[in-house]
Amino acid sequence: xxxxxxxxxxxxxxxxxxxxxxxxxxxxxxxxxxxxxxxxxxxxxxxxxxxxxxxxxxxxxxxxxxxxxxxxxxxxxxxxxxxxxxxxxxxxxxxxxxxxxxxxxxxxxxxxxxxxxxxxxxxxxxxxxxxxxxxxxxxxxxxxxxxxxxxxxxxxxxxxxxxxxxxxxxxxxxxxxxxxxxxxxxxxxxxxxxxxxxxxxxxxxxxxxxxxxxxxxxxxxxxxxxxxxxxxxxxxxxxxxxxxxxxxxxxxxxxxxxxxxxxxxxxxxxxxxxxxxxxxxxxxxxxxxxxxxxxxxxxxxxxxxxxxxxxxxxxxxxxxxxxxxxxxxxxxxxxxxxxx
Numbered sequence: 615x616x617x618x619x620x621x622x623x624x625x626x627x628x629x630x631x632x633x634x635x636x637x638x639x640x641x642x643x644x645x646x647x648x649x650x651x652x653x654x655x656x657x658x659x660x661x662x663x664x665x666x667x668x669x670x671x672x673x674x675x676x677x678x679x680x681x682x683x684x685x686x687x688x689x690x691x692x693x694x695x696x697x698x699x700x701x702x703x704x705x706x707x708x709x710x711x712x713x714x715x716x717x718x719x720x721x722x723x724x725x726x727x728x729x730x731x732x733x734x735x736x737x738x739x740x741x742x743x744x745x746x747x748x749x750x751x752x753x754x755x756x757x758x759x760x761x762x763x764x765x766x767x768x769x770x771x772x773x774x775x776x777x778x779x780x781x782x783x784x785x786x787x788x789x790x791x792x793x794x795x796x797x798x799x800x801x802x803x804x805x806x807x808x809x810x811x812x813x814x815x816x817x818x819x820x821x822x823x824x825x826x827x828x829x830x831x832x833x834x835x836x837x838x839x840x841x842x843x844x845x846x847x848x849x850x851x852x853x854x855x856x857x858x859x860x861x862x863x864x865x866x867x868x869x870x871x872x873x874x875x876x877x878x879x880x881x882x883x884x885x886x887x888x889x890x891x892x893x894x895x896x897x898x899x900x901x902x903x904x905x906x907x908x909x910x911x912x913x914x915x916x917x918x919x920x921x922x923x924x925x926x927x928x929x930x931x932x933x934x935x936x937x938x939x940x941x942x943x944x945x946x947x948x949x950x951x952x953x954x
Contacts, residue, residue: 621645622914625679625705627672627696628687629653629662631771632710636685637662639903646910650679672696676703683732683913685906686710689775694719697733698726706732708909711784715776717933717954724925732921734909735928739788741904744863747896748844748855749792751866757848762790762829764844767837777813778833779805779938786831787931789844789855790821798934799824800950805942808836819938822948854891863898865891929954 622645626637629651640648650667651658652675659668669675672692676684676699683706686696690712700707701723713735714720727733739745752759764786773781787798800822805814815836821829842857852867867890912920930953937949 620914621647622683622910623647623649623681624910625650625652625675625681625684626687627652627675627684628689628710629655629658630687633687634661635902636687636906639900639906640685642903643906643910649681650675652679673699676700676705682706683708683910690715690780691775694723697723701727701731701733704728704731706734706909706913708732708734708736708906710736711738712776712780712932712935713928714932715780717936717952720928720932721954730918732909732912732918733925734912734921735924736905736909737784737788737924737927737931738901738905739785740792740923740927741908742857742901743897743899743904744857745789745792745855747894748853748864749789749794751864751894752793752846752848752853755848755851757850759793759795759827759846759848761827761847762793762795762844763847764789764829764831765841767832767834768840769838770835772809772811772815772835773813774811777805777817777939778815778835779803779817779819779935779942782833782835783817783819783831783935783938784931786829786833786844787821787934788927790829791927791930793846795823795827795829796825797930797953798822798829798937798951800948801934801937801941802946802948803938803941804946814942817938817942819941821934853894862888862891862893864894864896866894867891 626648640646648666650669651662652669652672662668684700686693686709693709693714697707766782798821803817803819806816809815817833819831840858844855846853850869854865856863933951937951941947941949
């Protein structure tokens, strides 16, 4: 847990659902003061404590706020302008995913980022202990990954500014990155629009890597049940991550334990795979708090490389999603990814 003798002052941009969650987590930390909140909607002022200043305009907040770092939790289309203003003033900045909606915006920010200021594009699944246990188990096995499949579905949140790809796929790409997949080289994706709005509500993607590995992802925010699952198949095992399973969130199955023989029996449809799953130990600390702590620790220790991994991840995530959306718009055609 972050805690230092010297107080660090922060500003918060955006006070919607996620902004309020960030505010709550920051208020729990010793040595952290939320000096101000900035939101275009003046009505949110009534939900902010009296000892916290309120601004409507980002430029004014940045000029007058007097803080050490800012958290930018506004709609993605507004990130670039706020980040550039903050970095110009030397303010360390954490930006909620997606950091930007184009590689050109990311590159514009990186080209103007001062070397002594942190720019931290937050990818929360990199701070999820269950995901880290899952990825570590696969990597430490030394087994070659043959395929990855991921399902990310629920009823909502349906957003107006982006579709399910920008909203959900960064999480799966983060998990794949932790598995050591590297930069994807191409994608083939289809999208569906059952709500008849401007953005895709369902997407199915094949993400290709230079090694020949293909990761299959299904995204859906109009599904009646919450599903957060990823599976990895190697020559010898199956590894499972199921975030909604309280009893067995991370596990593995050895193929030499007899599961393949079992599913080939006549009564395979009455068999449950649970009897073959070996639980992998993992903790359940709060990923958002872990990410906030990591960022603030880099701020107070003046760790100028504290944002390196997150910037590299953004350089992978953003061009990949650009290619995914282009593939969707072109009817599922394979699109090569242009690395930053």
